[in-house]
Amino acid sequence: MKQVLASFQGELGAFSQVAVKQLLGDAGRAVACERFEQAFRALEEGRVQAAVIPVENTLHGSVHENYDHLLRFHLPITGETSVRILHNLIAPQGVSWAKIRRVYSHPVALNQCLDFFAAHPHLERIPFYDTAGSVKMIVEQKLTDAAAIASSVAAEIYGARILKRSIEDDRQNFTRFVLLQRPGTKPLLAQTGDRKTSLVFTTRNVPGALFRSLSAFALRDLSLAKIESRPLRGKPWEYLFYVDVLEDIAAPRMKKALGHLEELADFLKVLGCYPRGK
Protein backbone atom coordinates (compact mmCIF):
# COMPACT_ATOMS: atom_id res chain seq x y z
CA MET A 1 0.00 0.00 0.00
CA LYS A 2 1.29 3.44 -0.95
CA GLN A 3 1.73 5.76 2.00
CA VAL A 4 0.12 9.21 2.08
CA LEU A 5 1.84 11.81 4.26
CA ALA A 6 -0.67 14.15 5.92
CA SER A 7 0.35 17.14 8.03
CA PHE A 8 -1.65 18.04 11.15
CA GLN A 9 -1.27 20.36 14.13
CA GLY A 10 -0.41 18.88 17.51
CA GLU A 11 1.58 16.05 18.98
CA LEU A 12 1.21 12.48 17.77
CA GLY A 13 -1.92 11.10 19.45
CA ALA A 14 -3.95 14.29 18.92
CA PHE A 15 -7.55 13.95 17.74
CA SER A 16 -6.32 15.17 14.35
CA GLN A 17 -4.43 11.91 14.03
CA VAL A 18 -7.72 10.05 14.52
CA ALA A 19 -9.12 12.19 11.68
CA VAL A 20 -6.15 11.26 9.45
CA LYS A 21 -6.94 7.59 10.04
CA GLN A 22 -10.69 8.07 9.38
CA LEU A 23 -9.95 9.90 6.13
CA LEU A 24 -6.98 7.98 4.72
CA GLY A 25 -7.14 4.60 6.50
CA ASP A 26 -3.95 2.65 7.05
CA ALA A 27 -2.27 4.43 4.12
CA GLY A 28 -2.30 7.75 6.01
CA ARG A 29 0.85 8.71 7.88
CA ALA A 30 0.34 11.68 10.19
CA VAL A 31 3.11 14.30 10.20
CA ALA A 32 3.03 16.42 13.36
CA CYS A 33 3.39 20.24 13.10
CA GLU A 34 3.60 22.64 15.99
CA ARG A 35 1.28 25.30 14.56
CA PHE A 36 -1.65 25.24 12.14
CA GLU A 37 0.15 27.52 9.70
CA GLN A 38 3.03 25.03 9.50
CA ALA A 39 0.59 22.23 8.64
CA PHE A 40 -0.74 24.35 5.72
CA ARG A 41 2.76 25.33 4.64
CA ALA A 42 4.05 21.73 4.66
CA LEU A 43 1.37 20.92 2.09
CA GLU A 44 1.94 24.09 0.05
CA GLU A 45 5.66 23.28 -0.21
CA GLY A 46 5.00 19.66 -1.20
CA ARG A 47 6.57 18.03 1.86
CA VAL A 48 3.29 16.16 2.42
CA GLN A 49 0.45 15.13 0.07
CA ALA A 50 -2.39 16.24 2.32
CA ALA A 51 -3.24 18.31 5.41
CA VAL A 52 -5.94 17.42 7.93
CA ILE A 53 -7.28 20.54 9.64
CA PRO A 54 -10.01 20.99 12.29
CA VAL A 55 -12.55 23.68 11.35
CA GLU A 56 -15.30 23.29 13.94
CA ASN A 57 -16.21 21.66 17.25
CA THR A 58 -19.85 21.18 18.25
CA LEU A 59 -19.28 22.59 21.76
CA HIS A 60 -16.46 25.07 21.28
CA GLY A 61 -17.40 26.49 17.86
CA SER A 62 -15.26 27.20 14.83
CA VAL A 63 -11.48 27.14 14.76
CA HIS A 64 -11.38 30.66 13.37
CA GLU A 65 -7.68 30.78 12.70
CA ASN A 66 -8.11 27.98 10.17
CA TYR A 67 -10.81 29.87 8.28
CA ASP A 68 -8.25 32.65 7.82
CA HIS A 69 -5.66 30.12 6.56
CA LEU A 70 -8.19 28.53 4.14
CA LEU A 71 -8.56 31.95 2.54
CA ARG A 72 -4.85 32.76 2.39
CA PHE A 73 -3.47 29.42 1.18
CA HIS A 74 -4.69 28.01 -2.12
CA LEU A 75 -5.19 24.43 -1.02
CA PRO A 76 -8.60 23.06 -2.01
CA ILE A 77 -10.74 21.02 0.38
CA THR A 78 -11.15 17.51 -1.06
CA GLY A 79 -12.83 15.74 1.85
CA GLU A 80 -14.18 16.01 5.39
CA THR A 81 -14.82 13.85 8.44
CA SER A 82 -16.17 14.23 11.97
CA VAL A 83 -14.38 12.76 14.96
CA ARG A 84 -16.23 11.97 18.18
CA ILE A 85 -14.18 13.60 20.94
CA LEU A 86 -13.81 11.11 23.81
CA HIS A 87 -11.76 12.40 26.70
CA ASN A 88 -9.94 9.80 28.80
CA LEU A 89 -8.04 10.15 32.06
CA ILE A 90 -4.60 8.74 31.32
CA ALA A 91 -1.66 8.05 33.68
CA PRO A 92 1.85 6.63 33.30
CA GLN A 93 2.11 2.85 33.80
CA GLY A 94 2.17 1.97 37.51
CA VAL A 95 0.41 5.14 38.66
CA SER A 96 -2.97 4.27 40.20
CA TRP A 97 -6.11 6.40 40.40
CA ALA A 98 -5.67 6.82 44.19
CA LYS A 99 -2.36 8.64 43.68
CA ILE A 100 -3.58 11.24 41.17
CA ARG A 101 -3.57 14.82 42.47
CA ARG A 102 -2.92 16.85 39.27
CA VAL A 103 -4.49 16.62 35.82
CA TYR A 104 -2.83 18.17 32.75
CA SER A 105 -4.51 18.93 29.43
CA HIS A 106 -5.38 21.59 26.88
CA PRO A 107 -7.68 24.22 28.51
CA VAL A 108 -10.54 23.33 26.14
CA ALA A 109 -10.34 19.65 27.16
CA LEU A 110 -10.20 20.55 30.88
CA ASN A 111 -13.29 22.72 30.39
CA GLN A 112 -15.13 19.86 28.71
CA CYS A 113 -14.76 17.63 31.82
CA LEU A 114 -16.21 19.96 34.48
CA ASP A 115 -18.60 17.32 35.93
CA PHE A 116 -15.66 14.98 36.46
CA PHE A 117 -13.70 17.69 38.31
CA ALA A 118 -16.77 18.65 40.37
CA ALA A 119 -17.05 15.00 41.49
CA HIS A 120 -13.33 14.87 42.37
CA PRO A 121 -12.54 18.27 43.88
CA HIS A 122 -9.12 17.19 45.19
CA LEU A 123 -7.78 17.12 41.61
CA GLU A 124 -5.88 20.21 40.47
CA ARG A 125 -6.44 21.22 36.83
CA ILE A 126 -3.27 22.34 35.05
CA PRO A 127 -3.57 23.88 31.56
CA PHE A 128 -1.08 22.50 29.03
CA TYR A 129 -0.51 23.39 25.37
CA ASP A 130 -1.82 20.11 23.92
CA THR A 131 -3.91 17.07 24.95
CA ALA A 132 -1.60 14.38 23.55
CA GLY A 133 1.42 16.50 24.53
CA SER A 134 0.33 16.33 28.17
CA VAL A 135 0.36 12.49 28.03
CA LYS A 136 3.83 12.60 26.47
CA MET A 137 5.06 14.94 29.21
CA ILE A 138 3.75 12.99 32.23
CA VAL A 139 5.21 9.76 30.79
CA GLU A 140 8.60 11.30 29.93
CA GLN A 141 8.89 13.05 33.28
CA LYS A 142 7.69 9.89 35.09
CA LEU A 143 5.27 11.92 37.23
CA THR A 144 3.80 9.76 40.02
CA ASP A 145 0.84 11.96 41.05
CA ALA A 146 -0.30 13.25 37.67
CA ALA A 147 -2.68 12.25 34.90
CA ALA A 148 -3.57 13.78 31.54
CA ILE A 149 -6.80 14.09 29.56
CA ALA A 150 -6.46 12.96 25.94
CA SER A 151 -7.53 10.48 23.26
CA SER A 152 -7.10 6.72 23.65
CA VAL A 153 -4.67 6.91 20.70
CA ALA A 154 -2.40 9.12 22.82
CA ALA A 155 -2.41 6.52 25.63
CA GLU A 156 -1.42 3.86 23.09
CA ILE A 157 1.35 5.91 21.44
CA TYR A 158 3.05 6.94 24.68
CA GLY A 159 2.56 3.58 26.44
CA ALA A 160 0.34 5.07 29.14
CA ARG A 161 -2.74 3.58 30.84
CA ILE A 162 -6.35 4.73 30.63
CA LEU A 163 -7.65 5.10 34.23
CA LYS A 164 -11.13 6.35 33.32
CA ARG A 165 -12.75 6.36 29.90
CA SER A 166 -15.06 9.02 28.44
CA ILE A 167 -15.03 11.59 31.25
CA GLU A 168 -16.36 14.42 29.04
CA ASP A 169 -19.50 16.27 30.22
CA ASP A 170 -21.30 16.25 26.91
CA ARG A 171 -21.43 13.24 24.60
CA GLN A 172 -22.46 15.48 21.70
CA ASN A 173 -18.83 16.47 21.26
CA PHE A 174 -17.61 16.21 17.67
CA THR A 175 -14.90 17.96 15.71
CA ARG A 176 -15.16 18.38 11.95
CA PHE A 177 -11.90 18.14 9.99
CA VAL A 178 -11.23 18.98 6.35
CA LEU A 179 -8.77 17.22 4.08
CA LEU A 180 -6.68 19.60 1.95
CA GLN A 181 -4.59 18.83 -1.14
CA ARG A 182 -2.57 20.88 -3.60
CA PRO A 183 -4.51 22.32 -6.58
CA GLY A 184 -4.65 19.98 -9.57
CA THR A 185 -3.72 16.81 -7.68
CA LYS A 186 -5.92 13.69 -7.91
CA PRO A 187 -8.42 13.51 -5.04
CA LEU A 188 -7.31 11.02 -2.37
CA LEU A 189 -10.90 10.08 -1.48
CA ALA A 190 -13.40 8.24 -3.68
CA GLN A 191 -15.61 10.92 -5.27
CA THR A 192 -18.94 9.18 -4.69
CA GLY A 193 -22.23 10.04 -2.98
CA ASP A 194 -23.61 13.43 -1.98
CA ARG A 195 -21.32 16.43 -2.23
CA LYS A 196 -20.75 19.71 -0.44
CA THR A 197 -19.27 22.99 -1.75
CA SER A 198 -17.42 25.44 0.50
CA LEU A 199 -17.19 29.13 -0.45
CA VAL A 200 -16.03 32.43 0.96
CA PHE A 201 -17.33 35.83 -0.16
CA THR A 202 -17.61 39.47 0.84
CA THR A 203 -20.68 41.61 0.33
CA ARG A 204 -20.91 45.29 -0.43
CA ASN A 205 -21.45 47.18 2.83
CA VAL A 206 -25.07 48.13 2.05
CA PRO A 207 -28.29 47.30 3.94
CA GLY A 208 -29.57 43.80 3.23
CA ALA A 209 -26.37 42.73 1.44
CA LEU A 210 -26.01 39.40 3.29
CA PHE A 211 -29.72 38.68 2.83
CA ARG A 212 -29.43 39.25 -0.91
CA SER A 213 -26.30 37.09 -1.13
CA LEU A 214 -28.06 34.23 0.66
CA SER A 215 -30.99 34.59 -1.75
CA ALA A 216 -28.71 33.16 -4.46
CA PHE A 217 -28.96 29.85 -2.59
CA ALA A 218 -32.37 30.09 -0.89
CA LEU A 219 -34.24 30.94 -4.11
CA ARG A 220 -32.80 27.75 -5.64
CA ASP A 221 -33.67 25.57 -2.61
CA LEU A 222 -29.99 25.09 -1.84
CA SER A 223 -29.31 24.31 1.83
CA LEU A 224 -26.50 25.87 3.80
CA ALA A 225 -24.93 23.55 6.36
CA LYS A 226 -22.94 26.36 7.95
CA ILE A 227 -22.21 30.07 7.80
CA GLU A 228 -19.28 31.73 9.51
CA SER A 229 -18.19 35.38 9.50
CA ARG A 230 -14.65 36.69 9.85
CA PRO A 231 -13.38 40.26 9.93
CA LEU A 232 -12.16 41.75 6.65
CA ARG A 233 -8.63 43.08 7.15
CA GLY A 234 -8.21 46.79 6.47
CA LYS A 235 -11.98 47.41 6.50
CA PRO A 236 -13.07 47.66 10.12
CA TRP A 237 -16.57 46.27 10.82
CA GLU A 238 -16.81 44.60 7.39
CA TYR A 239 -16.83 40.82 7.04
CA LEU A 240 -15.97 37.76 4.99
CA PHE A 241 -18.68 35.08 4.96
CA TYR A 242 -17.83 31.38 4.71
CA VAL A 243 -20.66 29.06 3.69
CA ASP A 244 -20.97 25.31 3.14
CA VAL A 245 -23.64 24.47 0.54
CA LEU A 246 -25.10 20.96 0.31
CA GLU A 247 -24.71 20.58 -3.45
CA ASP A 248 -22.16 19.64 -6.10
CA ILE A 249 -20.47 22.63 -7.73
CA ALA A 250 -21.19 21.03 -11.12
CA ALA A 251 -24.96 20.83 -10.54
CA PRO A 252 -26.91 23.27 -12.79
CA ARG A 253 -28.68 25.07 -9.91
CA MET A 254 -25.35 25.48 -8.08
CA LYS A 255 -23.73 26.96 -11.19
CA LYS A 256 -26.60 29.43 -11.43
CA ALA A 257 -26.34 30.25 -7.72
CA LEU A 258 -22.62 31.00 -8.07
CA GLY A 259 -23.29 33.21 -11.10
CA HIS A 260 -25.95 35.06 -9.12
CA LEU A 261 -23.65 35.43 -6.09
CA GLU A 262 -20.90 36.83 -8.31
CA GLU A 263 -23.25 39.66 -9.30
CA LEU A 264 -23.75 40.53 -5.61
CA ALA A 265 -20.38 39.79 -4.04
CA ASP A 266 -17.26 41.95 -4.19
CA PHE A 267 -15.10 38.86 -3.82
CA LEU A 268 -15.86 35.15 -4.20
CA LYS A 269 -13.60 32.13 -3.82
CA VAL A 270 -14.49 28.44 -3.98
CA LEU A 271 -12.65 26.58 -1.22
CA GLY A 272 -13.55 23.13 -2.49
CA CYS A 273 -16.19 20.63 -3.57
CA TYR A 274 -15.98 17.23 -1.87
CA PRO A 275 -17.92 14.17 -0.71
CA ARG A 276 -19.94 14.86 2.43
CA GLY A 277 -18.63 13.16 5.56
CA LYS A 278 -20.83 10.92 7.69
Added chain:
Amino acid sequence: MKQVLASFQGELGAFSQVAVKQLLGDAGRAVACERFEQAFRALEEGRVQAAVIPVENTLHGSVHENYDHLLRFHLPITGETSVRILHNLIAPQGVSWAKIRRVYSHPVALNQCLDFFAAHPHLERIPFYDTAGSVKMIVEQKLTDAAAIASSVAAEIYGARILKRSIEDDRQNFTRFVLLQRPGTKPLLAQTGDRKTSLVFTTRNVPGALFRSLSAFALRDLSLAKIESRPLRGKPWEYLFYVDVLEDIAAPRMKKALGHLEELADFLKVLGCYPRGK
Protein backbone atom coordinates in the same frame (compact mmCIF):
# COMPACT_ATOMS: atom_id res chain seq x y z
CA MET B 1 -18.74 62.71 41.51
CA LYS B 2 -20.30 59.33 42.30
CA GLN B 3 -18.04 56.40 41.43
CA VAL B 4 -19.21 53.56 39.20
CA LEU B 5 -17.49 50.22 39.71
CA ALA B 6 -17.07 48.32 36.45
CA SER B 7 -15.64 44.80 36.25
CA PHE B 8 -13.38 43.83 33.35
CA GLN B 9 -11.09 40.94 32.46
CA GLY B 10 -7.34 41.39 32.66
CA GLU B 11 -4.80 43.23 34.72
CA LEU B 12 -5.06 46.96 35.41
CA GLY B 13 -3.78 48.71 32.30
CA ALA B 14 -5.54 46.34 29.88
CA PHE B 15 -7.31 47.84 26.87
CA SER B 16 -10.57 47.07 28.69
CA GLN B 17 -9.63 49.73 31.21
CA VAL B 18 -9.35 52.24 28.36
CA ALA B 19 -12.88 51.19 27.36
CA VAL B 20 -14.12 51.75 30.94
CA LYS B 21 -12.76 55.28 30.78
CA GLN B 22 -14.27 55.94 27.33
CA LEU B 23 -17.67 54.70 28.51
CA LEU B 24 -17.87 56.03 32.07
CA GLY B 25 -15.34 58.88 32.13
CA ASP B 26 -13.65 59.79 35.38
CA ALA B 27 -16.52 58.27 37.36
CA GLY B 28 -15.63 54.76 36.18
CA ARG B 29 -13.48 52.65 38.47
CA ALA B 30 -12.18 49.50 36.77
CA VAL B 31 -12.30 46.30 38.86
CA ALA B 32 -9.90 43.67 37.50
CA CYS B 33 -11.08 40.04 37.15
CA GLU B 34 -8.94 37.11 36.10
CA ARG B 35 -11.48 35.51 33.75
CA PHE B 36 -14.34 36.85 31.63
CA GLU B 37 -16.87 34.72 33.51
CA GLN B 38 -15.82 36.35 36.77
CA ALA B 39 -16.38 39.81 35.27
CA PHE B 40 -19.96 38.78 34.35
CA ARG B 41 -20.52 37.15 37.76
CA ALA B 42 -19.28 40.20 39.70
CA LEU B 43 -22.06 42.21 38.02
CA GLU B 44 -24.70 39.49 38.43
CA GLU B 45 -23.95 39.33 42.17
CA GLY B 46 -24.06 43.11 42.55
CA ARG B 47 -20.43 43.60 43.55
CA VAL B 48 -20.08 46.13 40.70
CA GLN B 49 -22.62 48.32 38.86
CA ALA B 50 -21.36 47.53 35.35
CA ALA B 51 -19.18 45.19 33.32
CA VAL B 52 -17.13 46.19 30.28
CA ILE B 53 -16.61 43.26 27.93
CA PRO B 54 -14.82 42.98 24.56
CA VAL B 55 -16.93 41.30 21.87
CA GLU B 56 -14.97 41.86 18.67
CA ASN B 57 -11.61 42.96 17.26
CA THR B 58 -11.29 44.16 13.67
CA LEU B 59 -8.24 41.94 13.00
CA HIS B 60 -8.75 38.97 15.28
CA GLY B 61 -12.55 38.60 15.02
CA SER B 62 -15.15 37.99 17.69
CA VAL B 63 -14.40 37.07 21.28
CA HIS B 64 -16.63 34.02 21.01
CA GLU B 65 -16.53 33.07 24.67
CA ASN B 66 -18.27 36.34 25.51
CA TYR B 67 -21.10 35.66 23.08
CA ASP B 68 -21.75 32.47 25.05
CA HIS B 69 -21.72 34.44 28.33
CA LEU B 70 -24.10 37.10 26.91
CA LEU B 71 -26.60 34.30 26.28
CA ARG B 72 -26.18 32.60 29.66
CA PHE B 73 -26.13 35.65 31.95
CA HIS B 74 -29.15 37.96 31.98
CA LEU B 75 -27.25 41.24 31.93
CA PRO B 76 -28.53 43.63 29.26
CA ILE B 77 -26.18 45.61 27.03
CA THR B 78 -26.71 49.33 27.73
CA GLY B 79 -23.82 50.83 25.73
CA GLU B 80 -20.86 50.20 23.45
CA THR B 81 -17.56 51.77 22.50
CA SER B 82 -14.60 51.04 20.22
CA VAL B 83 -11.03 51.34 21.41
CA ARG B 84 -8.16 51.89 18.98
CA ILE B 85 -5.57 49.24 19.84
CA LEU B 86 -2.15 50.89 19.95
CA HIS B 87 0.68 48.53 20.84
CA ASN B 88 3.72 50.07 22.52
CA LEU B 89 7.08 48.56 23.38
CA ILE B 90 7.47 49.15 27.11
CA ALA B 91 10.48 48.53 29.39
CA PRO B 92 11.24 49.04 33.09
CA GLN B 93 12.78 52.43 33.96
CA GLY B 94 16.51 52.46 33.23
CA VAL B 95 16.37 49.69 30.61
CA SER B 96 17.36 51.05 27.21
CA TRP B 97 16.34 49.85 23.74
CA ALA B 98 19.88 48.54 23.06
CA LYS B 99 19.60 46.06 25.95
CA ILE B 100 16.29 44.47 24.95
CA ARG B 101 16.56 40.80 23.91
CA ARG B 102 13.15 39.39 24.94
CA VAL B 103 9.63 40.75 24.42
CA TYR B 104 6.68 39.51 26.48
CA SER B 105 3.00 39.91 25.62
CA HIS B 106 -0.28 38.16 24.94
CA PRO B 107 0.08 35.95 21.82
CA VAL B 108 -2.51 38.03 19.93
CA ALA B 109 -0.54 41.24 20.58
CA LEU B 110 2.77 39.58 19.54
CA ASN B 111 1.07 38.44 16.33
CA GLN B 112 -0.11 41.97 15.61
CA CYS B 113 3.47 43.32 15.58
CA LEU B 114 5.06 40.96 13.05
CA ASP B 115 6.62 43.76 10.93
CA PHE B 116 8.35 45.08 14.05
CA PHE B 117 9.80 41.64 14.85
CA ALA B 118 10.83 41.09 11.22
CA ALA B 119 12.79 44.38 11.40
CA HIS B 120 14.41 43.34 14.70
CA PRO B 121 15.11 39.61 14.35
CA HIS B 122 17.33 39.47 17.45
CA LEU B 123 14.27 39.92 19.68
CA GLU B 124 12.77 36.76 21.14
CA ARG B 125 8.96 36.73 21.37
CA ILE B 126 7.65 35.21 24.61
CA PRO B 127 3.89 34.57 24.93
CA PHE B 128 2.40 35.75 28.24
CA TYR B 129 -1.18 35.50 29.57
CA ASP B 130 -1.94 39.26 29.38
CA THR B 131 -0.59 42.45 27.75
CA ALA B 132 -0.72 44.67 30.86
CA GLY B 133 0.27 41.68 33.01
CA SER B 134 3.50 41.37 31.04
CA VAL B 135 4.41 45.01 31.88
CA LYS B 136 3.62 44.33 35.55
CA MET B 137 5.83 41.21 35.51
CA ILE B 138 8.92 42.78 33.85
CA VAL B 139 8.73 45.73 36.29
CA GLU B 140 8.21 43.57 39.40
CA GLN B 141 10.97 41.16 38.43
CA LYS B 142 13.26 44.06 37.46
CA LEU B 143 14.24 42.34 34.20
CA THR B 144 17.13 44.16 32.51
CA ASP B 145 16.91 42.67 29.00
CA ALA B 146 13.14 42.45 28.57
CA ALA B 147 10.32 44.59 27.25
CA ALA B 148 6.56 44.09 26.99
CA ILE B 149 3.93 45.05 24.41
CA ALA B 150 0.90 46.78 25.92
CA SER B 151 -1.19 49.96 26.12
CA SER B 152 0.26 53.31 27.19
CA VAL B 153 -2.06 53.12 30.22
CA ALA B 154 -0.18 49.99 31.34
CA ALA B 155 3.16 51.86 31.12
CA GLU B 156 1.66 54.65 33.26
CA ILE B 157 0.15 52.34 35.91
CA TYR B 158 3.27 50.24 36.44
CA GLY B 159 5.72 53.16 36.19
CA ALA B 160 7.42 51.79 33.08
CA ARG B 161 8.76 53.63 30.03
CA ILE B 162 7.53 53.54 26.44
CA LEU B 163 10.54 52.77 24.19
CA LYS B 164 8.63 52.68 20.91
CA ARG B 165 5.07 53.83 20.25
CA SER B 166 2.52 52.25 17.94
CA ILE B 167 4.48 49.21 16.71
CA GLU B 168 1.38 47.37 15.46
CA ASP B 169 1.34 46.18 11.81
CA ASP B 170 -2.14 47.36 11.01
CA ARG B 171 -3.53 50.72 12.12
CA GLN B 172 -7.08 49.48 11.46
CA ASN B 173 -7.00 47.70 14.79
CA PHE B 174 -10.06 48.37 16.96
CA THR B 175 -11.81 46.42 19.67
CA ARG B 176 -15.51 46.87 20.33
CA PHE B 177 -16.61 46.66 23.97
CA VAL B 178 -20.13 46.44 25.39
CA LEU B 179 -21.29 47.92 28.68
CA LEU B 180 -23.50 45.58 30.72
CA GLN B 181 -25.75 46.39 33.67
CA ARG B 182 -28.20 44.44 35.80
CA PRO B 183 -31.79 44.21 34.47
CA GLY B 184 -34.03 47.05 35.62
CA THR B 185 -31.23 49.43 36.63
CA LYS B 186 -31.07 52.97 35.25
CA PRO B 187 -28.82 53.22 32.16
CA LEU B 188 -25.44 54.73 33.01
CA LEU B 189 -25.10 56.37 29.58
CA ALA B 190 -27.21 59.20 28.18
CA GLN B 191 -29.87 57.57 25.97
CA THR B 192 -29.55 59.96 23.04
CA GLY B 193 -28.83 59.66 19.32
CA ASP B 194 -29.09 56.61 17.06
CA ARG B 195 -29.63 53.24 18.67
CA LYS B 196 -28.69 49.63 18.06
CA THR B 197 -30.49 46.43 19.15
CA SER B 198 -28.63 43.16 19.79
CA LEU B 199 -30.46 39.83 19.52
CA VAL B 200 -29.75 36.12 19.57
CA PHE B 201 -31.98 33.49 17.96
CA THR B 202 -32.05 29.92 16.67
CA THR B 203 -33.73 28.81 13.47
CA ARG B 204 -35.45 25.54 12.70
CA ASN B 205 -32.99 23.25 10.94
CA VAL B 206 -34.72 23.47 7.55
CA PRO B 207 -33.38 24.69 4.17
CA GLY B 208 -33.39 28.48 3.89
CA ALA B 209 -34.15 29.02 7.59
CA LEU B 210 -31.47 31.68 8.11
CA PHE B 211 -32.47 33.45 4.89
CA ARG B 212 -36.10 33.59 6.03
CA SER B 213 -35.06 34.84 9.49
CA LEU B 214 -33.00 37.63 7.96
CA SER B 215 -35.97 38.55 5.74
CA ALA B 216 -37.68 39.86 8.91
CA PHE B 217 -35.09 42.66 8.84
CA ALA B 218 -34.27 42.99 5.13
CA LEU B 219 -37.91 43.34 4.04
CA ARG B 220 -38.22 46.28 6.46
CA ASP B 221 -34.96 47.95 5.29
CA LEU B 222 -33.34 47.28 8.65
CA SER B 223 -29.54 47.07 8.47
CA LEU B 224 -27.51 44.46 10.28
CA ALA B 225 -24.16 45.71 11.55
CA LYS B 226 -22.98 42.20 12.45
CA ILE B 227 -23.97 38.54 12.41
CA GLU B 228 -22.19 35.86 14.37
CA SER B 229 -22.94 32.14 14.67
CA ARG B 230 -22.20 29.91 17.65
CA PRO B 231 -22.81 26.18 18.08
CA LEU B 232 -26.04 25.14 19.79
CA ARG B 233 -25.17 22.84 22.72
CA GLY B 234 -26.70 19.37 22.53
CA LYS B 235 -27.61 19.77 18.84
CA PRO B 236 -24.49 19.07 16.79
CA TRP B 237 -24.21 21.19 13.62
CA GLU B 238 -27.04 23.52 14.63
CA TYR B 239 -26.38 27.16 15.49
CA LEU B 240 -27.33 30.24 17.47
CA PHE B 241 -27.22 33.49 15.48
CA TYR B 242 -26.31 36.80 17.10
CA VAL B 243 -27.27 39.94 15.17
CA ASP B 244 -26.85 43.68 15.78
CA VAL B 245 -29.63 45.69 14.13
CA LEU B 246 -29.22 49.44 13.52
CA GLU B 247 -32.58 50.48 14.96
CA ASP B 248 -34.30 51.24 18.26
CA ILE B 249 -36.27 48.31 19.68
CA ALA B 250 -39.20 50.71 20.23
CA ALA B 251 -39.38 51.76 16.55
CA PRO B 252 -42.56 50.43 14.83
CA ARG B 253 -40.68 48.61 12.02
CA MET B 254 -38.37 46.98 14.59
CA LYS B 255 -41.36 45.79 16.65
CA LYS B 256 -42.83 44.26 13.50
CA ALA B 257 -39.49 42.67 12.58
CA LEU B 258 -39.26 41.05 16.03
CA GLY B 259 -42.83 39.77 15.75
CA HIS B 260 -41.99 38.31 12.34
CA LEU B 261 -38.75 36.75 13.62
CA GLU B 262 -40.65 35.16 16.54
CA GLU B 263 -42.80 33.30 14.00
CA LEU B 264 -39.67 31.86 12.36
CA ALA B 265 -37.29 31.34 15.29
CA ASP B 266 -37.38 28.53 17.82
CA PHE B 267 -35.76 30.80 20.38
CA LEU B 268 -35.28 34.58 20.52
CA LYS B 269 -33.67 36.75 23.18
CA VAL B 270 -33.04 40.50 23.13
CA LEU B 271 -29.57 41.20 24.53
CA GLY B 272 -30.05 44.95 24.73
CA CYS B 273 -30.93 48.23 23.01
CA TYR B 274 -28.41 51.02 23.45
CA PRO B 275 -26.90 54.18 21.95
CA ARG B 276 -24.53 53.42 19.05
CA GLY B 277 -20.87 54.01 19.82
CA LYS B 278 -18.73 56.27 17.63
